[in-house]
Amino acid sequence: MRRHLFLLALALGLSACSLTPPLVTPEAPVPTRYPLASGADTQAKISDLDWRAMFPDPHLQGLISLALENNRDLRLAALNVQAVQAQYGIQRAMQLPAIDATAGVTRQRGESRSAGSSVSTQHNLGLGISAFELDLFGRARALSDAAFSRYLASEQGQKTAQVALIGAVADAYHAGLFAQEQLRLAQQTLTDWRQSLELARSLKAAKQSSGLDVSQAEGQVASAEADLEARTRALEQTRNALQLLLGTAIPDGLPTALLLDDLPRPVLSAGLPSELLTHRPDILQAEHNLRAANADVGAARAAFFPRLSLTGALGYASPEMGNLFNSGSRVWSFAPQLSLPIFNAGRLRSELRLAEVRTSSAVAEYERAIQIAFREVADGLAGRETYGRQVDAQQRVVVSATRRLALSDLRYRAGVDGRLELLDAQRQLYAARQTLLDLRSAEMANAVALYKALGGGHSQADKRVTE
Template sequence: MRRARLSRFPLRALACAAMASAVLSGCINLAPAYETPASPVPQTLPSGGLATATPLDMSWRDFFVDKQLQGVIELALANNRDLRVAALNIESARAQYGIARAGLFPTVGAGAGGSRSRTPGSLSTSGEARISSQYSADLGMTAYELDLFGRVRNLSESALQSYFQTEETRRSTQISLVASVATAWLQLAADEQRLALARSTLESQRKSYDLIQRSHALGSQSGLALAQSQSTVEAARADAAAFDSLVEQDRNALTLLVGTTPPAELLPATTTAEAAQLLVPPAGLSSSVLQQRPDVRAAEHALRASNADIGAARAAFFPRIALTASAGTASSTLSGLFTSGSKAWSFAPSVSVPIFDGGANRSNLKVAEAQQKIQLATYEKTVQTAFREVADALAERRTLTERLDAQRSLLGATSRSFELSQSLFRSGATSFLDVLDAQRAHYAAQQTLIGLQLTEQTNRLTIYRTLGGGWSEGADGNG
């Protein structure tokens, strides 16, 4: 059987056709012109109510001054599972972008094939059985779309912006992780201080109870005083047990955030030393610095992606032109496959024009436009939330110094009151109830001061986090 030959066409002509189609693609972009939305918040951030401003462009290693805390954060960045998932999401988004971008270029493949067939004599024109062979080798381009209206390019742009969004989400996850680890570490330190205070108070109460018990045995103290003293012992014992439980829970929470059990040398000591620097924005700082926040940047990338989706949806209303072509050699014998005169080619353009689709294209466009409006509202809400978080943190900062000073003064006053009540009780000038009241007030003032010191330290973390985790974090977030 004689094999039909294709017309001759040189390989370089196929290459030229592919290059020309690539140049022609993307001539028109139907996506709306993108403009960064106007910021829906005041133009400047609150100053924080402090005269001295500090530099805000620092990495987390510069912000956290406690070496133990730095070590715990480094462990968390290496082991936290949420951060691993965020990093793997980036790999997935990068691959999706690669798939979408591949549509901008022709798909060229090489192929070779051969076949042999036997035709029986009853079907042959000559009445004799015949064996025929055919062999081919070619280089081909399959269904390459000429992107005249930007459909493929906008799909690629949407995938790219989604990839950028995922990267910013990972950065946001990392900043939140750093702040959460530091908060858990500080909470553990505060609860260990509270536990130490409760145990110290319990020991003191037991000594007082022993003295009252001996005095009662001698008849110099009433049964009421003994009962009151015992009640303070039991209350202190209950507090010590409660804080002991909280400390264990704090360690469990820290272990979960870190992703592994932190070594003992990295756990906090029961001190009130500053663990992080204080960041205070200068007066009149533009609220545009909120654009440094990764959640705001992620929201804007999502908005850009939805903008590109509109362009792809609009392009669906226009004709789609696809090219399929191949060039190579064909022969009835394997030995003649690359001989002169065996060249073959094919060129098969196709045009698809939407005529009636039941309104699918129009509905797809409406969906894309609605999604773009949703992403715009989401972006504006993200900016507003960022502004409020910074404003709230700075509003709390304005009063913290005064609250701490007042609490320290209160602690001094309750300490003096407790000492005087003990002296008066020993001289018989007052009842033991006055001593208990003074002691409770002193204990409460100590616990409140520990809580305020924790609030002051976590406020520093909140300011750092709400300002984007430091301007010099960079794309990798590692400072």
């Protein structure tokens, strides 16, 4: 028995061989610097990003906290992590022998010519190992490594979902603020155009203008009323979208929201593209998937080599229950089994080829994730460099249109210009204000997109969400 235990320990000691190929992570297929990035960007640390610093509005912070606790998509991502973690535990347990305790009684009847029929009883109690595979060529270890890498990938997938959720809540909240401002603009415009309609009717009653001016003013008011309904519908839809993201009703006790004019313009530094490799959760997820696929190649290679499995038991067996634990009732068994694949119609080679192809696909997905991340950051930087100047220029357009409307109104009341000139001035001012709101909305959305592209959105304070 000691000899068998020595052979078992020796086999376990030799089971450290691995056929998993060394993982060569491809270099990032992107430039070393972003376009339009300033010198300060190269000194930034993406790890310093935090959604609370990015979104100082206390009302928005409360909404994000609600979403992190109640959003169903994020909850599914967390459950997926737990499922993959359990799969990893199952795969890791296969590297160690499973010891089972057995107890039983066997009664059987037999017949022979000499003794006739007889009934025998056998009592047994023991501990045993059943078909434990010695990992001589690293197959079980490779499968365990693959499962562990997929577990890490699922964790990064959860972080990706969290980043996306925070950005979606911020976008929905900002969309609601801008929808409110657009509704307010539509209400103000409708009020102004109704006053203009009353003026046109008064001038017609005094026979200072024709019915054409009244018809134009009435059409203008009807257009404003239709636009008001559209803005009201858009505001309700943004609220519904926000509530879906939160996963619960918006409570009344949240802090007061900032006004639209008080929202700060976020200033984000991009750092270097190489920092994305360690901070973008989707890139880290692709990297772990690549490691898992590489480990699968090692498991497929090891399948070509012999498998040694052990079955052993140690215990007691006796026909009499009272004599079960006597010294003469001890029994043991040791049954090693060696199997070598000889013919399987090319199945093992096809499995190896499949694992290698999946590794190549994982490499391509990893490189693609890096390229997408680089493009998203570059787009965000382009927006950061241009939206501010465009908004400033559009504000000058609004000032100019406001001045023109005031002058056109004075000239119309004085009878110098016709109704058509005033109508054009009113429409130009409304379009200029609407364009300004759209630009400010796009500027804020670009800042949120850049924040997500840089890998922000999670911090140490959010560990309670991932537990």
